Amino acid sequence: MxxxxxxxxxxxxxxxxxxxxxxxxxxxxxxxxxxxxxxxxxxxxERGDLVRLLLRGLQLTEVELAAAKAVEENRNDTEQAEKPMDGITPATTVSEAVKPPAKSTDGLEPTKTLPAGSAVSFGGDLLALGTKDKDALILLPSGTELALKYASRASPDAHATAVAWTPTNEVVAVGTFSGSIRLWTADGALLKALPSSHSAPIVSLKFNPDGSSLASVDVTGGVSIWDIGEGIAKYTSERPEGQMLVEVEWIDELTLASTHPDGVPLGGVAIYKIGESLPTVRFRGHIRAVTILAFDKLSQLLASGGDDYVVNLWHARTPTPVRTLTHHRGPITALNWLPGPLGLALDGSKIASMLITGSADGSVGLWDLDATPPSLKWEIDFESAVTLVETNSTNNLIAVAGSDSVNIYTISPTECSLVGKCAYPGALSLAWHDRTLAIATNSTTVLFSV
Structure with a gap:
């Protein structure tokens, strides 16, 4: 654009x-x-487009500015992160990474094109897409599109900005630019509209593992936890002073990790139990803001990434990092786990997941946690600052998005290879189902078959 x-x-x-x-x-x-x-x-x-463009570009702009500043600024911060601190394990020494072999690949062509969207999510073979002129739409396997349009909405700013399916794929939550949240059934019927608790665009929606609770985050950092059965907010936290971006991640049905500074200072993570006002555990292992979290239910490890270029691994109920991974030279912008037989858990007791990390410096790391110490199994040199990483555990595929394109890679225990490039810049959201990748951008939404 x-x-x-x-x-x-x-x-x-x-x-x-x-x-x-x-x-x-x-x-x-x-x-x-x-x-x-x-x-x-x-x-x-349309009305409000200037504000929308500014808000949607805010996060990417902050990432790029931080990366540029980091190159010239304080390497001392990185060195400090690598030194032992009270309650923090020494940083892992990274072995020489094996870079994936380069392969000549043509650009992939989309199999289907849909309206522009800000968020996509697969619920089984059903695709929910947050669009500009509707709450959302559901794409059926037959190709039929079900429009989810809230009849009584009064504001043109009520278009969808976030979508998420329950674990059973029976209900989809839709968050809007105006801050409202509505629940729809898989056949396109409105289930309920949640009471208003946000006054800013919703940027994240996440259901807990049994689908009984929903966490919502708006662009100012406000957080709400909803009881889906009762349709009420069990917890609401206002915008944190001095911090805009907030991340939440479910640990189990009743436990949530959050970077909101209500319960933890800048650079930390708090673990909350639903129904309790104070954190049960506080993590402190970053020297700058924590911006992203990812939990792996297989190994029970929580990964946190921050503006200090560091990734910490935690057992979710103990306050000391299990490992501190240092390699990237820019803020951590993406974290994801790839479950599968690619390594062992840290205690060697069960199959673990591979950790995928992305940075504003344009690098992607694929970490072998079974190595002593954990090290990079592969490193991907991306063309621009990494903004999104989405994993496909069924087929061991990963999609990496930057400002210019989305690249797809396939992973095995012995090889990491580039499958192809999707020349669609400015991806706002990625989602996998089987071997289909959905990419939502401000100008179009496209599906690719890999």
């Missing part, structure tokens, strides 16, 4: 008109004729 200076001027003029700033809009129009914006994109602009 490209914006000319004339189109930017037009968006600013539109914003003045929408906010009732008629004098400012008139002055701008007289100065530069902003109302006569040129270009094919202008015809598709």
């Amino acid at each position: 490209h914006l000319s200076s004339q189109e930017v001027n037009y968006l600013i003029w539109r914003y003045f008109q929408e906010e009732g700033l008629e004098l400012s809009g008139h002055a701008l129009d007289r100065e530069i004729s902003a109302s006569s914006g040129q270009g094919a994109l202008v015809e598709s602009y």
Whole structure:
């Protein structure tokens, strides 16, 4: 997507008109004729688009600025992270990584194109897509599209920004730009609208393992925990001062990890039990903000990544890191687990998962946790700052998104290979089902068969 200076001027003029700033809009129009914006994109602009573009670009902009600053700024922080601290294990020494073999691959072609979207989620073979003009739509295996449109919505800013299925794939939760959350059945019927507790766009929705509770996070860092049966919020936390991005991750049906600083200082993680107001455990192992969490139910390990370029591994109920992984030279922007027979748990007792880490420095690490000490099994050099990593445990595939493309890799115990590139820049959300990858962008949503 490209914006000319004339189109930017037009968006600013539109914003003045929408906010009732008629004098400012008139002055701008007289100065530069902003109302006569040129270009094919202008015809598709709708109310509030300037604010939407700014909000959606905020996280990526912060990542890129942090990466650029990190290169010139304090290597001392990295060195400090590698030194022993009270209650923190020494950083793991990384062995020489084996980089995946380069293969000549043509760009992959999409098998289906859908409307532009901000979020995608598979519930079995049903695809939920958050779109701009509806709450969402559900794509059936037959190709039929079920539009989920809330009839009484009054605001044009109520389009979907986050979607998530229950573990049984019977209900999909849809969060909107206005902060509302609604639950829909798999056949497109409205189940219930949750009471309003957010006043900003929803950026994350996550059900607990049995589907009885839903965690919601908005773009300002506000968090709510919902009882799905009763349709009420059991816990609500306001925007944290001095921190915008907040991450939550379910440990089990009643336990939740959060980076919200209500219960832990900057650089920490708190473990909460539903129904209890104070954290049961506080983790402290980062020297900068923690921005991403990922829990692996196989090994019972929680991974945390932060702006200090470090990944910590925790047993979810003890306050000391099991391992500290240092390799990346930029903020950690993606964490995911690839369950499968690719290694052993740290205690050697059961099959564990491979940890996938992505960074703003453009690198992706695939970690062998069975090695002593844990080390990189492979390293992927990506073309730009990594924004998303989505794993496919059924077929041992991973999708890596950056500002320019989405790359797909296949993994075995002995090889990591590039399958192909999807030339769709600015991915906002990724989702796998079987060998189908869904990519949502601000201009289109596409499905690829791998």
